[in-house]
Amino acid sequence: MNLLGLSYLLVAHFFSGRGVLRLFKAKLPQSHTACLSMIIGVAALSFVPCFLQLVKVPITSESVSIGIGALTCLLIIPLPSRFKFPVFKKLVLPHLYEWPFIVVLGVLMVLSIWRCFYFPPLSRDMLSGPELIAEYTVREHTMINSVFSIDLSTTNNYFKSPFITGLQIIYKLLVCPFGQLWLSVVFVSFTLWLYSLMRSFIHPLIGGLLMLFFISSSDLYAYSFLILYDYSNAVFFFCGFYFLYRYAENKQVHDLTLSAFLFGLATYIRTETLVLVIMMAPLLFVIARRSNMRAGKALLYTGVFIMASAIFYFLCMNVFIRNFVPIPFDVASQVNPHLADVSVFFTKIWDISADLIFSGFGAREYGYFIFLFCGLLILDLCWIRRFNHASLIALYGIVVVYVGLAFLGYLLPLFDLENTTKRGLFKILPLMLFYMFNSGVVLRLTAVIRKWEEQTKQENRYNENG
Amino acid sequence: MSKSIYLFIASLLIIGLFFAIPLYNNWLRRSVLFSSISVEEQLQHLDPEDRRAARYGNSYLVFMQAVSAFHRLGISNPVILLPPEGFLTSHGCFNVESVEPALFYYFTGYKAVLATSAHVSEARWALVPGKNGAMLRGIESKQDLDTLVKSYLQFKPNQ
Numbered sequence: 001m002n003l004l005g006l007s008y009l010l011v012a013h014f015f016s017g018r019g020v021l022r023l024f025k026a027k028l029p030q031s032h033t034a035c036l037s038m039i040i041g042v043a044a045l046s047f048v049p050c051f052l053q054l055v056k057v058p059i060t061s062e063s064v065s066i067g068i069g070a071l072t073c074l075l076i077i078p079l080p081s082r083f084k085f086p087v088f089k090k091l092v093l094p095h096l097y098e099w100p101f102i103v104v105l106g107v108l109m110v111l112s113i114w115r116c117f118y119f120p121p122l123s124r125d126m127l128s129g130p131e132l133i134a135e136y137t138v139r140e141h142t143m144i145n146s147v148f149s150i151d152l153s154t155t156n157n158y159f160k161s162p163f164i165t166g167l168q169i170i171y172k173l174l175v176c177p178f179g180q181l182w183l184s185v186v187f188v189s190f191t192l193w194l195y196s197l198m199r200s201f202i203h204p205l206i207g208g209l210l211m212l213f214f215i216s217s218s219d220l221y222a223y224s225f226l227i228l229y230d231y232s233n234a235v236f237f238f239c240g241f242y243f244l245y246r247y248a249e250n251k252q253v254h255d256l257t258l259s260a261f262l263f264g265l266a267t268y269i270r271t272e273t274l275v276l277v278i279m280m281a282p283l284l285f286v287i288a289r290r291s292n293m294r295a296g297k298a299l300l301y302t303g304v305f306i307m308a309s310a311i312f313y314f315l316c317m318n319v320f321i322r323n324f325v326p327i328p329f330d331v332a333s334q335v336n337p338h339l340a341d342v343s344v345f346f347t348k349i350w351d352i353s354a355d356l357i358f359s360g361f362g363a364r365e366y367g368y369f370i371f372l373f374c375g376l377l378i379l380d381l382c383w384i385r386r387f388n389h390a391s392l393i394a395l396y397g398i399v400v401v402y403v404g405l406a407f408l409g410y411l412l413p414l415f416d417l418e419n420t421t422k423r424g425l426f427k428i429l430p431l432m433l434f435y436m437f438n439s440g441v442v443l444r445l446t447a448v449i450r451k452w453e454e455q456t457k458q459e460n461r462y463n464e465n466g
Numbered sequence: 467m468s469k470s471i472y473l474f475i476a477s478l479l480i481i482g483l484f485f486a487i488p489l490y491n492n493w494l495r496r497s498v499l500f501s502s503i504s505v506e507e508q509l510q511h512l513d514p515e516d517r518r519a520a521r522y523g524n525s526y527l528v529f530m531q532a533v534s535a536f537h538r539l540g541i542s543n544p545v546i547l548l549p550p551e552g553f554l555t556s557h558g559c560f561n562v563e564s565v566e567p568a569l570f571y572y573f574t575g576y577k578a579v580l581a582t583s584a585h586v587s588e589a590r591w592a593l594v595p596g597k598n599g600a601m602l603r604g605i606e607s608k609q610d611l612d613t614l615v616k617s618y619l620q621f622k623p624n625q
Contacts, residue, residue: 095470095473096473096474097470097473097474097476097477098477099474099477100474100481101477108498111498111499114505118517119517119520119521120522122521124569127569127572128566128568128569128572129568131572132568132571132572135572147568149577150567150568150571150577150578151567151568151577151578151579151580151583151584152568153567153580153582153583153584154567154568154580154623155566155568157568177514178514178517205473205476205477205480208477208480209480209484212480212481213484216484216490218493218497221497221498222497367489367490367493368489452469453469453473
């Protein structure tokens with residue numbers, strides 16, 4: 001493994017992501033900024049091989065390194081404009097009782113990273129598409145390579161987004177022969193960000209347990225070391241959702257634009273996400289109405305929100321795939337020819353619940369995480385009977401993903417239940433976790449534990465003072 | 467005792483109880499901690515080719531062994547006719563999974579076709595059941611190719 005190459009990429013991910021966050025004027029705690037910078041930086045650099053291919057520069061380790069350096073320099077332009085020396089506050093270590101959770105999460109992360117490094121890509125969707133193209137790009141220095149001269153009649157995976165192809169090329173050239181470690185960067189940064197986010201909402205003792213349920217969703221964990229689109233798609237979808245929530249809370253336009261950008265990246269990774277983004281848009285009207293925004297302005301914001309994802313869709317389908325895949329692709333041929341038969345949609349709605357979630361299969365794939373969410377939701381409905389803004393927005397997001405996946409299954413016959421929908425449900429899991437961070441029951445439990453802790457502190461102070 | 471210690475003990479208990487749940491216990495033992503090859507073995511086999519063999523299994527080894535003959539004989543650009551899975555199993559070849567041409571190209575770097583392919587006539591070699599699972603044999607004539615194609619078409623094509 002080329003550690004120098006890996007270090008170079010990690011630094012480039014961080015600074016390019018940091019630059020993007022600054023461009024969108026995101027004001028976040030340092031831990032959130034660091035994690036999100038890495039996540040966004042991974043997506044930003046994935047474009048480098050595509051840009052090199054567009055300008056017909058041979059794809060080699062030198063050209064890719066220079067391209068990454070150039071893109072990073074370009075993206076960090078916003079940084080010096082408001083440069084401040086970082087304030088190194090006294091390092092605050094996690095509480096003693098958090099360490100068992102941190103150790104368990106850490107062990108799971110290390111095992112995932114090792115597997116990601118050690119084993120080559122496995123899934124058929126990768127080996128007959130993006131990974132195959134990436135491997136021959138490394139050998140032949142062009143993304144339009146000998147792969148397109150072989151018999152491809154059994155696959156259409158070469159039509160998928162160049163997100164993974166780009167990252168695989170970069171990591172194969174600069175780090176190790178199987179690439180893949182970019183997924184560990186996304187996984188570790190996302191897990192740390194969620195942990196950090198959790199601490200800002202609820203008591204870490206409860207949060208640690210919720211994180212344990214989340215990370216132990218077996219299928220989700222498996223795709224933290226098996227490269228495929230769905231894990232990254234879920235991460236960027238949640239990032240977009242989080243900044244949409246922030247916009248709903250503080251009405252800062254830069255949070256909305258950052259949300260639109262992140263949803264755009266999610267769309268770039270899996271193009272059908274565009275449908276889910278459109279379904280998110282009504283939330284903007286609700287937010288506009290609550291803040292007495294003029295209708296024209298609300299329409300403009302909604303238009304910009306959807307347009308960002310539409311641009312990324314266009315970039316993927318009409319620029320990259322059209323230029324890099326020398327085989328015609330007719331999107332219309334993928335659409336269900338019997339759209340008048342809406343019963344398929346309702347069947348899908350039922351099947352997702354009956355076959356994917358509330359079944360033995362569902363428990364094996366996602367653990368008891370979804371059951372835990374349902375339990376908390378029922379308790380909130382029956383006992384607390386009050387929902388804060390964040391939990392309501394999370395519930396809206398959950399409904400969008402659930403109904404949206406059923407709609408996509410109805411729209412695109414290839415969007416099957418056992419594979420595509422099953423993995424598409426990854427998007428719902430972080431939203432459920434976010435709901436749990438804001439669940440009335442969990443917040444009440446948090447208050448009880450914090451009060452108990454405070455009482456002790458007061459008693460100690462009292463005893464110390466005699 | 468500080469309440470922080472109580473909470474520390476509580477967190478240990480929570481984790482212990484969590485992994486005592488049969489579903490998570492099985493997941494931890496069978497999917498997370500268990501590996502078909504131990505970590506020590508993995509550390510001893512860091513060569514990418516060993517790691518590919520560990521991941522892709524016997525079929526990969528058989529394909530690589532079969533195409534090594536092309537290197538030895540200096541045959542360039544051979545096109546190989548791949549049998550359907552059912553054909554191999556019906557001939558007692560259970561330890562080799564036939565693959566689609568895209569995967570075969572990824573594994574070996576050699577072009578392959580299926581019996582259903584439009585370019586099947588380009589095939590000069592065929593993967594057939596053999597002593598060690600599967601082997602390559604030359605296609606002698608158009609008639610030979612037609613016979614192979616006919617027998618392959620009786621089975622469901624590889625996905």
